[in-house]
Amino acid sequence: MTSELSPIDKAKFVSAKRAAQFVESGMRVGLGTGSTAAWLVRCLGEMVRDNGLRIKGVPTSTRTATLAREVGIEVVSLDEAKWLDITIDGADEFDGQLNLIKGGGGALLQEKIVATASDQMIVIADVGKEVETLGAFPLPVEVIPFGWQTTQALVEETLVSMDVLGRDSTLRMNGEVPFITDEGNHIIDLHVKRIGNARQLALVLNQMPGVVENGLFIDICDRVVVGYGDGKVEVRDISEGTIATERLDFVESDNLFADLTD
Numbered sequence: 001m002t003s004e005l006s007p008i009d010k011a012k013f014v015s016a017k018r019a020a021q022f023v024e025s026g027m028r029v030g031l032g033t034g035s036t037a038a039w040l041v042r043c044l045g046e047m048v049r050d051n052g053l054r055i056k057g058v059p060t061s062t063r064t065a066t067l068a069r070e071v072g073i074e075v076v077s078l079d080e081a082k083w084l085d086i087t088i089d090g091a092d093e094f095d096g097q098l099n100l101i102k103g104g105g106g107a108l109l110q111e112k113i114v115a116t117a118s119d120q121m122i123v124i125a126d127v128g129k130e131v132e133t134l135g136a137f138p139l140p141v142e143v144i145p146f147g148w149q150t151t152q153a154l155v156e157e158t159l160v161s162m163d164v165l166g167r168d169s170t171l172r173m174n175g176e177v178p179f180i181t182d183e184g185n186h187i188i189d190l191h192v193k194r195i196g197n198a199r200q201l202a203l204v205l206n207q208m209p210g211v212v213e214n215g216l217f218i219d220i221c222d223r224v225v226v227g228y229g230d231g232k233v234e235v236r237d238i239s240e241g242t243i244a245t246e247r248l249d250f251v252e253s254d255n256l257f258a259d260l261t262d
């Protein structure tokens, strides 16, 4: 029930609910991964059930695929959909240019492929994700398991010549064992603290052997729907600035709020 939600969860919920209004029948929709994206999937599921919304959803992780099917969204692969009308996903950080750090949930590779294959990408986030400069959130880098320690050392060495404040890195763990992505890779989190030139860092990282993808999303996001704990939402557009502020009511619905695990 919404009355039991924390202010952050309320903020995530209202941003997802507002963003769901951008989805129209007939659209092919990229479905993000994470707790905010899970709210979106539930909102869309409700619209499919109650309002006759017809969409094809392309999930960005096995977790999202499972949830989407559970709530009644038709799930197709990216290759079946070929191109998407819209992708809606969460983020770990966004800045004033709507550049992002993503990958806190370990799904950055599929998320970047899907977002890039979309006419528009909308990020849904609570206001706590907004930063002046990217980098306080550890930057996830997906690497293949072969030689991952060598790749990690090379990445750290490369950071010396980058405009960053820190160059420690850690292998992401899942309890006692390394975290494995949906593609069977590992994630190295870079504790760079502050990224002075995100575009340069993203390009350099992706040129390194062993690196599959990094969590910097540069010039990919078109809009951010920012949620606040009191129900306020702002829609910020890359070209127009803040284009709308409104307040959403929390409508309690057993279907939407029960058993949210992501």
Ligand code: 5RP
Pocket: 032, 033, 034, 035, 036, 037, 089, 090, 091, 092, 101, 102, 103, 104, 105, 106, 107, 108, 111
């Ligand atoms: C997953 C992601 C998520 O979108 C990001 O971690 C935000 O997650 P949440 O909505 O749970 O705060 O990039 O790879």
